[in-house]
Amino acid sequence: NAGVIQTPRHKVTGKGQEATLWCEPISGHSAVFWYRQTIVQGLEFLTYFRNQAPIDDSGMPKERFSAQMPNQSHSTLKIQSTQPQDSAVYLCASSLTGPQDTQYFGPGTRLLVL
Amino acid sequence: GDKVKQSPSALSLQEGTNSALRCNFSIAATTVQWFLQNPRGSLMNLFYLVPGTKENGRLKSAFDSKESYSTLHIRDAQLEDSGTYFCAAEAGASSGQKLVFGQGTILKVYL
Numbered sequence: 705n706a707g708v709i710q711t712p713r714h715k716v717t718g719k720g721q722e723a724t725l726w727c728e729p730i731s732g733h734s735a736v737f738w739y740r741q742t743i744v745q746g747l748e749f750l751t752y753f754r755n756q757a758p759i760d761d762s763g764m765p766k767e768r769f770s771a772q773m774p775n776q777s778h779s780t781l782k783i784q785s786t787q788p789q790d791s792a793v794y795l796c797a798s799s800l801t802g803p804q805d806t807q808y809f810g811p812g813t814r815l816l817v818l
Numbered sequence: 819g820d821k822v823k824q825s826p827s828a829l830s831l832q833e834g835t836n837s838a839l840r841c842n843f844s845i846a847a848t849t850v851q852w853f854l855q856n857p858r859g860s861l862m863n864l865f866y867l868v869p870g871t872k873e874n875g876r877l878k879s880a881f882d883s884k885e886s887y888s889t890l891h892i893r894d895a896q897l898e899d900s901g902t903y904f905c906a907a908e909a910g911a912s913s914g915q916k917l918v919f920g921q922g923t924i925l926k927v928y929l
Contacts, residue, residue: 739919747904803908803915806863809860812859814859
């Protein structure tokens, strides 16, 4: 079991560019979560999917951020027109059925917007 | 205010000693998870708790939903225990069924 896989591990992008982050959940897990971690805000929930359907996106910024889960083996988080304040570590987690199960985290993608 | 408040914010332990970390909740937590984030940034799940206690090796955790707190006890601390410990609570419909994280306790174990 490779665990949750996230790519890329590091991404540097210029202000105004688009960034796409990828997550492959643990095989057999039906719930996928996205979080953002910064020094100031700590670990913040962004969104989650169950059986590929978006369930709760209450933590997603209303503009420029979107997430999809086109199939059971991967999810993407896309940030359009990136801004320096988007710089953070973006973490993906998966669990067997949902938020009330143990969540397993990937290594994260460290995004730096210059 | 903080929905999940962790204490202490930082802690230094000599190898071989014991200590306890605590989380207080201002949400009606139904389940709690504890994680260790190592210096490389990887988050490892330590415990998943419904009200009650669990033990795993030198770690023991308890969750009291009525008193709205959880504790993580570390016995015989080792150098590899160093890192940042996070607790996270899930409060059913009142939190949207998502995990709400504390700010973390930074633990450094020294010789």
